[in-house]
Amino acid sequence: MTGSGFSTRESDQITLAVPHGTASRRTLWGRDELLDELLAAVRNEGHKQDAGAVHVVQGLGGVGKTSVAVSVAHRLQRETDQVWWIGAQDASRFTGGLTALARQLGVPDEEIAVGRLADQLWRRLSALEEPWLLVVDNADDARLLDGPGRLALGTGLVRPHRSPRGLVLVTSRDGQPGTWGDHAVLHRLTPLGDGDGADVLLDLAGPSAGSREEAAELARRLGGLPLALNTVGRYLAAVGQRPARFRDAGETATFAEFRASLDDGGAFPHPGTATALAGIWRMSLDLLTERGHRCVRPLLEVLANFADAPVPLILADPAVLGEDEAFEGVSGAEIWAALQALAGLGLVDLAAANGVDTVALHPLVRDAHRNPGWYTLNVRLLDKAAESDETGLPEDVERWPLWSALTPHAVHALTFEEGSDDDRVFPNIWTAAMLTARSLHAQGQLSQARKLLDELVPRLGGTLGETHSDTLTAHHNLAVVLHDQGHHDRARAIYEDILTTRRVTLGEHHPGTLTTHNNFASVLQDQGHHDQARAIYEDILTTQRDTLGEHHPSTLTTHHNLASVLDDQGQYDRARAIYEDILDIERDTLGEHHPSTLTTHLSLAVVLHHQGHHDLAAVEVAAVLSARRRVLGPEHPDTLSVQRWLDIISAARDKP
Known part of the structure; x- marks a missing residue:
C-alpha cells in the first residue's frame, strides 16, 4: 500500500463512534449465547487457542449481524472507552476509518504516508493492555480487507493481534472459511426460532396485534429473519396506533392478517421491508x-x-x-x-x-426470487431426476x-398454475407425479398418495384421454390405494372400468390386463366373494405359467393370492404348501428381507396359526416383525399389520 489516500483533514472527519439507535436500547432476542462468547474474548475468559483471533459474525443479509456487533459494543462501552467502529462497505470508507484509528492511536503521519499503516496500527493495538474492541462492519467484499497483504494469511489490513484483552469483530455475509484463514473464528448467525421471533414481534407490536401463538406463526412465515421481524413489528405497531377509520384498504393490523397476506402471495404491506x-x-x-x-x-x-x-x-x-x-x-x-x-x-x-x-x-429469499418463468425448467429437472x-x-x-425429499417438489409442480403451459409442460411432470405417488404408497403414506393421484388422474384424462395407457395406469394406481384404505366398492368399480378397456385395447392375456384382473379378484376376495376370486386366480395363474413361467414375479403374486383365498376357505394344508414353495423361491431370488419375501413369510405364519400351531406361528411372526421394523420402520402400515397378527396369535396361544 503506497498511501492511505486520505489527507489529515479528511481522516479527521471520519467518525469511529458506535452507531446508536433502537438496536442498542431493545432486547436482542435469541443471541445471548453468542454475546456472552464474544464478551468473554475481551474479558480474557475465552478459549486460549482463540486469543487474538479475528471473530467473524457471518450470515444472510438481514439476519442481524450488525445488531449483534452494536450490542457487544454498547455493553463494552460501560467498561472501556476504547471501542471503535469502522464501516467496510467500500474501500474509501474502510481505509479512511483505519487511517483515523491509526492517528488516534498515535501512528505518525509519515508512517502512514509510506504505506506502513497496517503494520503500525496492529502493533499498537497489540500493545494495548486495557480492554478494547474494533468492529469492522459490513465487510461483505472481504477483498477490501487484503490491502497489500492477504487477509487469509494474517497479513491483511485486518489481522490477528497479541493483546490479552482485545477483540476484532467483523460482520460479513461471506462465511467461506477460505476467505478468512485459520486465524479467524467464524460465528454463523442463523435466523431466530419461533419463540424468539414471537418475542421480537410482541416487543415491537404489542399484545393488541395478536396472541403469542399467532406471533410465533408469523415469525415462522418470516423465517425468523430479524430485519423482517423488526420491520413488520414496527409496521403493525404504527397501524395499530391509528383508529380503524384512518386505516387504508389492504393495511394489516394483526399478526394473523399479515401472515394471511403473505400466504396469499401478497407483497409486504410495508414497502420499506421488501x-x-x-x-x-x-x-x-x-x-x-x-x-x-x-x-x-x-x-x-x-x-x-x-x-x-x-x-x-x-x-x-x-x-x-x-x-x-x-x-x-x-x-x-x-x-x-x-x-x-x-x-x-x-x-x-x-x-x-x-x-x-x-x-x-x-422463506423470504425464496419469496423474493421466485419467478414463474422457470417453471418449464423446474419440471424438466424433476422429470430427469424421477427417472x-x-x-x-x-x-x-x-x-x-x-423420494421423500423429491415429493414436495413434484406435488408443487403438479399443482402449479401460474406461468404453466399444460400442452408443453404437463407431459414432463406426470411421470414424476406417478412415481412419487408410488413411493408414497410404498412408504405407507396412503392419504398423501391418494391426494396426489386424485389430482393427477383427471388432468391426465383431460390431456390424453380416458383410455390412454398412462391415464389407465394412474387410475389403476388410485384403485390400489383406495383398496388398501378399505374403499372396496370404489376400487372395484375402477378396476372393472379399466379391465373392460384393457380387454378391448390390449387383449385378455396382456400382462396389464392380467394385473388389473388380479387386483379386481383381490377386491372380490376382501368383499367375501371367495369362490369367484379363486376362479379368477386359477385362470390367471394358468395363463401366466404358460406365458411368463413358474417363477416370474407376476406368477408368484397370483399364486400367493390363490393361497390366500384357499386360506380364507379353510384349505390350510394346500395354502401352506403353496406359501412354502413361494417362500423358498423368493428367498433364493429376492433375499430374506425383501418386502415380497416378508409378506409371504407372514402369510405362512398366519396359516400355521389357523392350523393350531400357535407357538411356531408366533416365532415366525416375531421374526417378520423384527425385519419390518428394521426395514420399514415401526409406524409403517405393514409393520403395524404384523404387530396386530402377533397380538392375535399370542392371545390364542395363551388361551387355556
Whole structure:
C-alpha cells in the first residue's frame, strides 16, 4: 500500500463512534449465547487457542449481524472507552476509518504516508493492555480487507493481534472459511426460532396485534429473519396506533392478517421491508457475479421456484440446466461453485438431510426470487431426476429418503398454475407425479398418495384421454390405494372400468390386463366373494405359467393370492404348501428381507396359526416383525399389520 489516500483533514472527519439507535436500547432476542462468547474474548475468559483471533459474525443479509456487533459494543462501552467502529462497505470508507484509528492511536503521519499503516496500527493495538474492541462492519467484499497483504494469511489490513484483552469483530455475509484463514473464528448467525421471533414481534407490536401463538406463526412465515421481524413489528405497531377509520384498504393490523397476506402471495404491506430485503440480496448477488459466478442469479431463481422445502441437489442437474439459454456453457463445476458461493453469503444452506444432499432457501429469499418463468425448467429437472438411476424404483426402501425429499417438489409442480403451459409442460411432470405417488404408497403414506393421484388422474384424462395407457395406469394406481384404505366398492368399480378397456385395447392375456384382473379378484376376495376370486386366480395363474413361467414375479403374486383365498376357505394344508414353495423361491431370488419375501413369510405364519400351531406361528411372526421394523420402520402400515397378527396369535396361544 503506497498511501492511505486520505489527507489529515479528511481522516479527521471520519467518525469511529458506535452507531446508536433502537438496536442498542431493545432486547436482542435469541443471541445471548453468542454475546456472552464474544464478551468473554475481551474479558480474557475465552478459549486460549482463540486469543487474538479475528471473530467473524457471518450470515444472510438481514439476519442481524450488525445488531449483534452494536450490542457487544454498547455493553463494552460501560467498561472501556476504547471501542471503535469502522464501516467496510467500500474501500474509501474502510481505509479512511483505519487511517483515523491509526492517528488516534498515535501512528505518525509519515508512517502512514509510506504505506506502513497496517503494520503500525496492529502493533499498537497489540500493545494495548486495557480492554478494547474494533468492529469492522459490513465487510461483505472481504477483498477490501487484503490491502497489500492477504487477509487469509494474517497479513491483511485486518489481522490477528497479541493483546490479552482485545477483540476484532467483523460482520460479513461471506462465511467461506477460505476467505478468512485459520486465524479467524467464524460465528454463523442463523435466523431466530419461533419463540424468539414471537418475542421480537410482541416487543415491537404489542399484545393488541395478536396472541403469542399467532406471533410465533408469523415469525415462522418470516423465517425468523430479524430485519423482517423488526420491520413488520414496527409496521403493525404504527397501524395499530391509528383508529380503524384512518386505516387504508389492504393495511394489516394483526399478526394473523399479515401472515394471511403473505400466504396469499401478497407483497409486504410495508414497502420499506421488501425494498430493504431486495436491496440487500441484490447486492449479494452482484458481489458474487463480480467474483465470476456468472450463473448465481438464474440458479437462485430456479431453486426458489421449487416448493418451500429443502431441494435435493439431484434437482440441480448440470446437464438439464445446460439446456437452458441462461446456463449455456456453464459447467457442473461452476454450478457447484455457485452453490457454495450462495451458501457462503447465507442465501442458501447446503446440508444433508436423512442422507440426501440438499440446498435450502430462507422463506423470504425464496419469496423474493421466485419467478414463474422457470417453471418449464423446474419440471424438466424433476422429470430427469424421477427417472434417474439415482432415484431407482419408488418401492426400493433404500431410496425412500431421496423420494421423500423429491415429493414436495413434484406435488408443487403438479399443482402449479401460474406461468404453466399444460400442452408443453404437463407431459414432463406426470411421470414424476406417478412415481412419487408410488413411493408414497410404498412408504405407507396412503392419504398423501391418494391426494396426489386424485389430482393427477383427471388432468391426465383431460390431456390424453380416458383410455390412454398412462391415464389407465394412474387410475389403476388410485384403485390400489383406495383398496388398501378399505374403499372396496370404489376400487372395484375402477378396476372393472379399466379391465373392460384393457380387454378391448390390449387383449385378455396382456400382462396389464392380467394385473388389473388380479387386483379386481383381490377386491372380490376382501368383499367375501371367495369362490369367484379363486376362479379368477386359477385362470390367471394358468395363463401366466404358460406365458411368463413358474417363477416370474407376476406368477408368484397370483399364486400367493390363490393361497390366500384357499386360506380364507379353510384349505390350510394346500395354502401352506403353496406359501412354502413361494417362500423358498423368493428367498433364493429376492433375499430374506425383501418386502415380497416378508409378506409371504407372514402369510405362512398366519396359516400355521389357523392350523393350531400357535407357538411356531408366533416365532415366525416375531421374526417378520423384527425385519419390518428394521426395514420399514415401526409406524409403517405393514409393520403395524404384523404387530396386530402377533397380538392375535399370542392371545390364542395363551388361551387355556
